Amino acid sequence: MVEIVGTGVCGTDRKILLGRFPARPGTVLGHESVGVVRETGPQVRSVGVGDRVVVNPTLYCGWCSPCLRGATNFCRHKAGTEVGVDRDGTYAEAVTLPERFVERVPAGLPFRSAVLIEPLACVLNNVEAASVTFGDTVVVLGAGPIGMLTALVAGRQARRVTLAEPDGYRLERAREHFAHVVDVAGADPVEAVAKAWGEERPSVVFDTTGTGLDAALRLVDDGGRVVVMGFDDAYSVPLRPLRLTNRGIRLIGAGDYRADTFPVAVNLAAELGAPQRPGSGTGTLLDRLVTHEFPLERYSEAFTALGGLTLGDGDSGDSGTERPPRYDALKVVIRSHSGPFGDDGWPVGV
16 A cells, blocks of 8 residues: 655646546546555565555556567556556555555655656657657657657657647756757647758657647658657547558557556656756756646646646637647646655655
């Protein structure tokens, strides 16, 4: 049993509440969570009472055909086991899980960095699926938390990474951390990026918005890869297969992350979230991605800061496309624990 300290608000949570991502009605949401072990079964060995842990919400059975070949992300018995989607999640005081779905948080890792481990696992899965190399040029559509983490991880390998974002708040935050950021507000993102890039086109495009596939296909260079990351069940785009075959474009959907990706995300968070050298600035990118925290009872304010729970920032018009929401935050965390908290964000005494 894990006493939940806090849970990051995922864009998927908002899409579920808007009816744009499938989930079991009445499910308690929340899956990007960290906490403290409060109780264990008699056979538990990897964690003990008092340990700080991060929850791996992508459960799997371990014995079906995909699981046996290592593809736990495509477990055939996932129905009813996705934490915060069709199994009660972590916008709660506590959650009880099998031992293999919690990982110890590395010693010294601040709370705000630890709560980004699960999103980091999602990003690692997608960047790996794209096979990014040092020769690649990358565009990331969307500069929310997932977009920024994607740019951060891809940038460790690619020659150049550019973020494209229409929202003013997110643009300002992105420019604090990345050299190449393009404002696509009120413009065709393809034209806006092309203006910034000149003749060159990206070899890899990540769509973290869930509504950018058409733009990504028009933007990517011949022979390039498009990775569809964002979730939006209401979005569709007509696709002519000849568009892919003639231009040699690879369209990639990575699915959920495998079980062996999650510990890698834990280790990477420890590296990215480690204290910086003296004189290199205050806080790490992981820490600074978390811009707002709310107690559990003020959950409605948390969603308001992330665009609210109405279908668009105005009417959708005849085109059926939703106007983009306005943001007042990057990563928002809902805290289940009432504190007090230390300088590292964890409850005092833990």
